[in-house]
Amino acid sequence: MTVDLPISPSLSEHLRAHLPDFDRAALEGLALEGYRHGALSLAQVAELLGLPSRWEAQEFLSSFGLWPDYAPETLYEELSPLQK
Numbered sequence: 001m002t003v004d005l006p007i008s009p010s011l012s013e014h015l016r017a018h019l020p021d022f023d024r025a026a027l028e029g030l031a032l033e034g035y036r037h038g039a040l041s042l043a044q045v046a047e048l049l050g051l052p053s054r055w056e057a058q059e060f061l062s063s064f065g066l067w068p069d070y071a072p073e074t075l076y077e078e079l080s081p082l083q084k
Contacts (some may be wrong), residue, residue: 032064042068 003025007015031048034040040048040073046057058068 028060032061032066035061035066 003026016022017074029054031040031045034046034048035042042061044055046052046054047055049057049060051057051060061067
């Protein structure tokens, strides 16, 4: 999917000068906001950013101060296969 952003040419040029990988920066911003608002799971963030694991997605999110909001039930579900 391709997303078009309505940014003026002068602002686009300014952003690209300061963000050499502008497309990646926009994608990362989308991942951060999607996770922050509950629209994306940790696994979906990893998929969106092309990260090989949820752990790398968590590392990415935590570098921006976002931590998983685990309910006790979710934590129990994720740990139960490890206990077998």
